[in-house]
Amino acid sequence: xxxxxxxxxxxxxxxxxxxxxxxxxxxxxxxxxxxxxxxxxxxxxxxxxxxxxxxxxxxxxxxxxxxxxxxxxxxxxxxxxxxxxxxxxxxxxxxxxxxxxxxxxxxxxxxxxxxxxxxxxxxxxxxxxxxxxxxxxxxxxxxxxxxxxxxxxxxxxxxxxxxxxxxxxxxxxxxxxxxxxxxxxxxxxxxxxxxxxxxxxxxxxxxxxxxxxxxxxxxxxxxxxxxxxxxxxxxxxxxxxxxxxxxxxxxxxxxxxxxxxxxxxxxxxxxxxxxxxxxxxxxxxxxxxxxxxxxxxxxxxxxxxxxxxxxxxxxxxxxxxxxxxxxxxxxxxxxxxxxxxxxxxxxxxxxxxxxxxxxxxxxxxxxxxx
Numbered sequence: 001x002x003x004x005x006x007x008x009x010x011x012x013x014x015x016x017x018x019x020x021x022x023x024x025x026x027x028x029x030x031x032x033x034x035x036x037x038x039x040x041x042x043x044x045x046x047x048x049x050x051x052x053x054x055x056x057x058x059x060x061x062x063x064x065x066x067x068x069x070x071x072x073x074x075x076x077x078x079x080x081x082x083x084x085x086x087x088x089x090x091x092x093x094x095x096x097x098x099x100x101x102x103x104x105x106x107x108x109x110x111x112x113x114x115x116x117x118x119x120x121x122x123x124x125x126x127x128x129x130x131x132x133x134x135x136x137x138x139x140x141x142x143x144x145x146x147x148x149x150x151x152x153x154x155x156x157x158x159x160x161x162x163x164x165x166x167x168x169x170x171x172x173x174x175x176x177x178x179x180x181x182x183x184x185x186x187x188x189x190x191x192x193x194x195x196x197x198x199x200x201x202x203x204x205x206x207x208x209x210x211x212x213x214x215x216x217x218x219x220x221x222x223x224x225x226x227x228x229x230x231x232x233x234x235x236x237x238x239x240x241x242x243x244x245x246x247x248x249x250x251x252x253x254x255x256x257x258x259x260x261x262x263x264x265x266x267x268x269x270x271x272x273x274x275x276x277x278x279x280x281x282x283x284x285x286x287x288x289x290x291x292x293x294x295x296x297x298x299x300x301x302x303x304x305x306x307x308x309x310x311x312x313x314x315x316x317x318x319x320x321x322x323x324x325x326x327x328x329x330x331x332x333x334x335x336x337x338x339x340x341x342x343x344x345x346x347x348x349x350x351x352x353x354x355x356x357x358x359x360x361x362x363x364x365x366x367x368x369x370x
Contacts, residue, residue: 019056019152019238021090021092021093023150023152024054024055024056024090024093025092025093025094027053027054027145028054028055028070028076028093028095030145031043031054031070031142031145032070032071032072032073032076034141034142034144034145035070035071035072035116035141036072036073038116038141039114040072040113040114040115040116040136040141041071041072041111041113041114041115042069042070042071042110042111042113042115042116043068043069043070043115043116043117043118043138043141043142044067044068044069044070044110044115044116044117044118044121044129044138045067045068045070045118045120045121045138046061046066046067046118046120046121046122046125047059047060047061047066047120048061048118048119048120049120049239049309049310049311049314050118050119050120050138050139050142050146051067051068051118051120052239052310053145053146053309053310054068054070055068055078055089055090055093055095056089056090057078057087057089058239059084059087061120061122063124064081064083064084064102064106065079065081065100065106065125065128066079066080066081066084066087067079067110067118067121067125068095068118069109069110069111071111075094075096076093076094076095076096077095077096077097077098077109078095078096078097078098079098079099079100079106079109079110080097080098080099080100081099081100081101081102081106082099082100082101084099085097085099107125107128107129110129110133111133112133113133113134114133114134115129115133115134115135115136116135116136116137116138116140116141116142117129117135117136117137117138118138118139119137119138119139139315143315146307146309146314146315147307147314147315147316147324147327147330148327148328148329148330149309149329149330149331149353150329153240153309153331154329154331154353156236156238156240157240157308157309157331157351157353157362158362159236159240160196160234160235160236160240160241160242160351160362161242161244161351161361161362161363161364162362163195163196163234163236163242164192164195164196164232164233164234164242164243164244164363165244165363165364165365166195167188167191167192167195167232168230168232168244168365169365170191171188171230171246171248171370172248172370174187174188175222175228175248175250176222176250177222177223177224177250177251178221178222179221179222180218180219180220180221180222181204181205181206181209181217181218181219181220181222182217182218182219184204184217184222185202185204185216185217188202188204188230188232189202192232192233192234193234195234196234196236196242197234197236197237198234198235199234200233200234200235200241200242200243200312201216201231201232201233202216202217202231202232203215203216203217203229203230203231203232203245204216204217204228204229204230205217205228205229205230205231205345206220206222206223206226206227206228206229206250207220207223207226207227207228207343207344208341208342208343208344209345210227210228210229210247210339210344210345210346211339211340211341211342211343211344211345212339212345213301213302213337213339213345213347215229222250223250224250224251225249225250225251225254226249226250226344227247227248227249227257227344227345227346227369228247228248228249228250229245229247229337229345229346230245230246230247230248231243231244231245231347231349232244232245239310240309240310241308241309241310241311241312242351243308243312243333243349243351244349244350244351244363244365245335245347245349246348246349246365246366246367246370247260247263247345247346247347247348247369247370248369248370249369249370252370253368253369253370256368256369257369258294259299259338259340259346260338260346260369262290262291262294262296262338263291263336263337263338263346263347263348264348264367264368264369265290266286266287266288266290266291266336267287267334267335267336267348267350267367268367269286269287269289269290270283270284270286270287270304270305270318270334270336271334271350271352271359271361272286273286274326274334274352274354274358274359275326275354275355275357275358275359276325276326276327276328276354276356276357277325277326278325278326279322279323279324279325279326280316280317280318280319280322280323280324280325280326281318281319281320281321281322281323283304283305283318283326283334284303284304284305284318284319284320284322285320287300287304287334287336288300288304288320288336291336291338296338299338299339299340300336300337300338300339301337301339302337303317303318303319303320304318304319304334304335304336305317305318305319305332305333305334305335306318306332306333307330308331308332308333308351309331316330316332317332318332318333318334326354327354328354328355328356329353329354330353330354331351331353331354331362332351332352333349333351333352334349334350334352335347335348335349335350336348346369348367349363350362350363350367351363
């Protein structure tokens with residue numbers, strides 16, 4: 001696989017060095033309390049961010065059933081095929097490991113009744129859990145745990161923000177006429193790896209390609225005066241992510257287009273709206289109102305933001321219809337965009353964290369067109 005293509009996570013069978021055992025114990029205890037409050041018999045979580053958040057364990061999943069089983073009351077268990085018995089939780093977490101052999105049914109090790117199922121558990125396992133159980137989303141149950149970040153998590157997001165800022169500082173020198181998006185993306189991947197453990201994604205959208213928010217990169221050759229959307233992110237060793245977008249002009253901006261001035265004002269308006277007690281949809285509305293009033297409403301075609309932490313996309317989602325009230329510790333992107341098909345696009349994205357009276361910006365590179 002080319003080094004600048006999007007990479008898949010690979011997990012180590014070890015706890016994060018930056019999180020204490022007592023922190024994981026507290027998270028597990030609160031997860032059990034949430035089950036009791038929500039009337040659940042327990043949770044069943046497959047390998048991935050949810051399991052890692054509660055235990056620090058990171059390991060590859062495969063076709064055999066592997067899961068953390070968190071009952072509302074009683075012993076927490078890690079259910080593993082015997083071939084993966086080397087995956088061992090920290091002893092002080094008091095998680096019992098139960099292994100199973102091929103030919104037996106591991107699903108009998110999961111409580112019956114109303115069960116919260118984790119986001120990473122694949123359909124083939126979920127379907128086998130259905131008999132005798134009412135399955136609901138564990139993501140909704142765990143949102144109360146995940147959505148407001150702890151002090152240590154916020155520090156990791158600050159580190160990630162500074163890391164990706166250092167990459168963005170080097171972008172203008174990469175955007176030269178005659179280079180392809182692909183070559184720029186390769187350079188960006190290398191720079192991200194100098195500051196992060198892994199590359200999560202690289203978007204280099206020049207000219208009309210910038211009008212596709214999820215364009216990655218192509219063999220299109222950069223031309224003088226092209227607007228270029230550069231959206232990049234990586235993962236730190238702790239698993240926490242960076243995600244930041246800036247828009248550039250090959251050769252420098254010259255006269256700033258009206259659409260970009262509108263976008264700049266919209267992103268600033270959304271950031272100013274962030275504070276405890278306002279709803280997620282209010283932040284989206286703040287950006288959307290500025291863009292719509294200027295006549296570009298039809299060209300803002302996605303939500304304004306998404307939560308970030310161990311997952312790249314999580315609650316709170318900054319979108320119309322989300323009435324969740326913002327709380328101190330919530331962290332999410334603020335990333336309005338304007339995309340004119342066949343011509344160009346522009347986006348400004350920062351990660352912010354809600355404070356007691358406003359918000360903290362995790363990204364601090366200039367937001368002007370560069």
